[in-house]
Amino acid sequence: MRLFDRYIIRNFLQAYVYCIVGFISIWLIFDVSDSISTYLDQHLGLGSVVAFYATQIPQILVILLPIALLLALLFVLARMSRANEIVSMLTAGTSLLRVLAPLFCIALLTTAACFALNYSFAPHAEMARKVFFSGRQASDIQGQIFRNRRDSRTWFIQTFRHGSNTFHNIQVLQQDGSEHITTSFLARVAEYEPQDRSWKLSDARVVHYDTAGNIISEQMQPTLIIKHWSETPYRLQSANMRAELMSVPELRDYLEFNSDFPETLLAPFRTHFYYRMALPWTCLVIGLIAAPLGVGFSRRGVLASVAAAILLTFALNFSTHLFLALGEGDRIPAWLAGWAPVVVFGTIGLYLLRLRSSNREASDFRGLFSRRIVAQ
Numbered sequence: 001m002r003l004f005d006r007y008i009i010r011n012f013l014q015a016y017v018y019c020i021v022g023f024i025s026i027w028l029i030f031d032v033s034d035s036i037s038t039y040l041d042q043h044l045g046l047g048s049v050v051a052f053y054a055t056q057i058p059q060i061l062v063i064l065l066p067i068a069l070l071l072a073l074l075f076v077l078a079r080m081s082r083a084n085e086i087v088s089m090l091t092a093g094t095s096l097l098r099v100l101a102p103l104f105c106i107a108l109l110t111t112a113a114c115f116a117l118n119y120s121f122a123p124h125a126e127m128a129r130k131v132f133f134s135g136r137q138a139s140d141i142q143g144q145i146f147r148n149r150r151d152s153r154t155w156f157i158q159t160f161r162h163g164s165n166t167f168h169n170i171q172v173l174q175q176d177g178s179e180h181i182t183t184s185f186l187a188r189v190a191e192y193e194p195q196d197r198s199w200k201l202s203d204a205r206v207v208h209y210d211t212a213g214n215i216i217s218e219q220m221q222p223t224l225i226i227k228h229w230s231e232t233p234y235r236l237q238s239a240n241m242r243a244e245l246m247s248v249p250e251l252r253d254y255l256e257f258n259s260d261f262p263e264t265l266l267a268p269f270r271t272h273f274y275y276r277m278a279l280p281w282t283c284l285v286i287g288l289i290a291a292p293l294g295v296g297f298s299r300r301g302v303l304a305s306v307a308a309a310i311l312l313t314f315a316l317n318f319s320t321h322l323f324l325a326l327g328e329g330d331r332i333p334a335w336l337a338g339w340a341p342v343v344v345f346g347t348i349g350l351y352l353l354r355l356r357s358s359n360r361e362a363s364d365f366r367g368l369f370s371r372r373i374v375a376q
Helices: 003-041 046-082 085-091 096-121 125-133 233-240 248-257 263-294 299-328 334-357
Strands: 140-148 153-161 166-175 181-193 198-209 215-226
Touching: 003 046, 003 096, 046 085, 046 096, 046 125, 046 263, 046 299, 085 096, 096 248, 096 263, 096 334, 140 233, 153 233, 181 215, 233 248, 248 263, 263 299, 263 334, 299 334
Parallel strands: none
Antiparallel strands: 140 153, 153 166, 166 181, 181 198, 198 215
């Protein structure tokens, strides 16, 4: 690593850490101020509160890291530009891409960190918050209906607890290819055995019907073991799942196990799957936008570059949420909803970098193709 690489990285990391710590501190102050009465009413100890905020930090970092990266890049590059340090490096024969290479490496590392946080920890933060403020106990879910279109079975469940393998007061209707009910299973308790993937029905009543809906036979069994049902507790509980609260593995499992659902029902989950894969790359996109715009050789040029970078970042954030909403509503393909903002603004960033590398002013959009930078 060359001397100027260490110099650039040291200056950048100092501003970067200050931005991250400052943003997290501001968020903590406001959140604690809003929730302190709840903590006192529930008689929560300091350890419980600290553990709760530890579950929230990943989600906050996913939101704050791109903004901190933007501000740190603009601050460091603007300061180096005003001090003519970048001009000196360019005069010494170092290309602009080589000067910015350490910053792009940090942007890639930030992308990797966001991907690790957004993979599992960040999506679960909102659910952890709801559980924490509801007394940290999972409540029973009432009145669940699940339709297995692949095997023509419909489940009616009175109560169950999220994450449990036990369901109370269930009725399962088995239909034939013509949608006629052939068998009805009623049970006080249905328990799933993951070892052999079987269902154990307690106090079961099995009723068989003919094609006209007349009862052919009826049996009562204290215990009934069924091994050929493909349903799992995860699939039965999936109707209560929200795509924005699910991790990447959970979204993948949901799409695999519920592939027979209508596309309109799968669209939010498919869109969030691509969205979670694409979201971390906004850090690199912001790096591509802010790095060329942060390099300026006059006070007016620096101010215009900062304004352009902030405007493009807000446009990136707006388009991300717009495409996400369109994908959730099944108005555009899920992959397009997740990746389109990253690709579009990444292309803009590469174009700005090309302009700056060829000694053209990237912040003055009226003269992108004609004006050249004059070092002052």
